[in-house]
Amino acid sequence: MDTKLKNYSHSIITKIIVFAIVITCFTGALTAFVHTAILSDGNFEIISEDNYFQSRAYVQEGESLVSNLTQLIGDYKSEKYILKGGSIDEEELRIEVEDLYSDFQLQSKSYNPNLSEEENYKKFKEVYKDEIAQAKGRMIKNDLREFHLLKQNLEVYEGLVYYASNGTNVFTNSTKKEQGQFKTYPSYMVFEDYKREIFPKEVEGNKHLDQVTGQIDELDPETTVIYVAFTEEFLDLKIKEWKEDKVAATNNLYKVVAFLVGLILSFLYLALIIGRKSFDDQEVHFHAVDRLYNDLNLVLCLGMIVFWGALLSKVGFENAYQMSIPITAPIATAGLILILSLVKHFKNRTLIKHTLLYSIFYKLFVFVKNVYASGSVGVKTVLLVIGYPILVVITFFMFPVTIGAAAWFAFKKVKSFQAIQEGVERIKDGDLRHRIDVEGEGEFERLAGNINSITDGLKKSVDSELKSERLKTELITNVSHDIRTPLTSIITYVDLLKKEKDPSKVEEYVEVLDQKSKRLKILIDDLFEAAKASSGDIPVQLEQIDIVSLITQGLGEVNDKIEASDLEFKINYPEDKVYMKADGRLLWRSIENLLSNIFKYALKGSRVYIDIEDTGNEVLLTFKNISAYELNISAEELMERFKRGDESRFSEGSGLGLSIAGSLIELQGGKFSIQVDGDLFKSMICMPKHHNND
Known part of the structure; x- marks a missing residue:
């Protein structure tokens, strides 16, 4: 029996089976983990939460609403208050003034280096009073825009009833203004006269509650009144969703634990038998893949991890669960082969010696040692010492x-x-x-x-x-x-x-x-x-690009996002083939930014038009969509960095998409522009046409 066990313990079939078990357990654990993250929206605490009113999900429902209300009654108050300059951030104004003063020092003839800093600054205030006033005006305009956007955001909350006041200004979506009226709802939060009353009582024990109360604590308690209530229909729906997610997340957690136990045990056994033919075999047997330097091996492993993350990010959070197995399994297989190679070298005590860096430094050391031993340096020294006096004598x-x-x-x-x-x-x-x-x-x-x-x-x-x-x-x-x-x-x-x-x-x-x-x-x-x-520090390789094929293929790759956004894409293009002279990678990166902009800000259920025109020596590519938000800023402002169409700053974006797209198009010798016509948003890419003699 022992002999049979020895024969099978290190056989190639056993190694393949254990290898497959390791990959299966690893892929299963990772897939279950990703599924749990998707179901709980990254909130793994849902597994240990006792009830909905003590969950993070409950707090999140009211957090953004309270954040909007506290900004309105605390920072902006009213349109009249903003127009008077009451909402201007002193630190931001100081930075603006300092920038103008630097310009005064460098550009203005009124600046006198012989005067004191105080005298020059007084002169600056006189000469640049219009510029300072314009800076304040811009800040007031920005605050006014933010104020109206916050008011618009309040209109999207359904199932939540609110009333907020700072003693002068009131923001509400209901005719109810008294505490008692809000206390008729199954769940509510009341903040008034240094007191807070929250129902049901379980909410008081919610460890995430300070995300709501912390915002209100920054306001003046003497004048601040905030009432927030949850309707019964809204709560019933959210409690049902929370319970379903909790059950699914718990089940997936059990799967993760089971797969991890299997992964650890199978990997340890595989690491024990890899490279040897029996337990008595002291020699480590290598294969072709083991010739790869260990430091390059590690770099490849890290690269595959990054590649895996990039692929999952590309397919999107919603599709990560369906795609995790086909993406993870092949990458995990290649990664495990490389890791087992490292295990072999560890057993053979060549983990450090079999690295590229070690080989380079070792060969350099041997070379220097041989040169020194050859005496060539000594010969050169002797020639120098003897040759200089001879030259002087001559x-x-x-x-x-x-x-x-x-x-x-x-x-x-x-x-x-x-x-x-x-x-x-x-x-x-x-x-x-x-x-x-x-x-x-x-x-x-x-x-x-x-x-x-x-x-x-x-x-x-x-x-x-x-x-x-x-x-x-x-x-x-x-x-x-x-x-x-x-x-x-x-x-x-x-x-x-x-x-x-x-x-x-x-x-x-x-x-x-x-x-x-x-x-x-x-x-x-x-x-x-x-x-x-914008710096142009990107290599550009211009080539012939079939723009119709590029757009068609690209839309196919983002089809899941199109379906999720409920948008209908219409493409218009000439019957004859149209070729651009561009860098395919940079061009698609620019188009991808525009599509991302459309997915974020286009009106749900609307149409998106993509027009391709042959204008003779150039090809014009136009994207048209209806904005879900009121475009109350100009096209020039939207092209500036850090600008967003909605200005709400609650999305994950940074406002750099259009700026990056424009810079990449200019790098390829093209032109990029946008137009705003009411709620119609147009992005236009104009690239040189590729001719046969190019």
């Missing part, structure tokens, strides 16, 4: 001529050196327009030319830095609303982590920090992509 008879020539040569070089030294001093003192003039050719002449080139570069760098500073100021002003909520949450939870002793709450705080930091990462990634596109 030229000794013409010493007067030599010393005179040397003196004249030295005088010219010293004069050139002094010119360079004086020029460097002037440049160091800030005179970037100074040019160092050194005649002739030689090291000093080249040095002077290089310094002049550096000066030119410094001038460009200073100008670029000033422009960059203005861009930074614009960035801070425009994305401050986007980063304020996650950043405030991160600061708050870090402070709570410092004080918290309960491990379960620490884990909860860390999860919140993880979510908020990922939101910030999305914004930062988009900013980097926009900077790279």
